[in-house]
Amino acid sequence: MRPKERIPIILDNINWIDFINYLGFDNVEDIANKCINNIENIAEIWMNDPDLRLTQVLIYCDILENIPGSWFYIEEVDYMIENKIVKPEKILFWGTYGKDGKQPLKMIAINDMDNEHIEACLKTQKHMNKFYRDLMKKVIRKRKLKNIKK
8 A cells, every 4th residue: 555645755756747758658748737736636636546557647637648658667766766856765664553563554754763763674574575664774874974853
């Protein structure tokens, strides 16, 4: 399940012309303008079904044609990270049930996790993928170098 918390970050930071061009469509400016003019509808539909990819939402909103192509499978978070639009720690989320493990699931950006939480994850979550593990280590290292207590 994709976290809905990513949606406002993406919509606040995306350059529609660059994104549509990246997808490989013609008439880039027309499509980008449709996105800009329908941003509220895009946001509402996406927040109601956050597991959709942005490309799927744009099809649902009749902004993009549903034609075959690998563009359909673009993960917008990967796009934002690979193109250095948003730092990974600000758009990648960790699910937590709280310190006691009994709270409702809450998704939190890695950048917003406190040091103790990150260190506990690194120590106890052996299943964590390498990218997340390395990112959490980087965040902790940067905070220690800058003497940031969080």
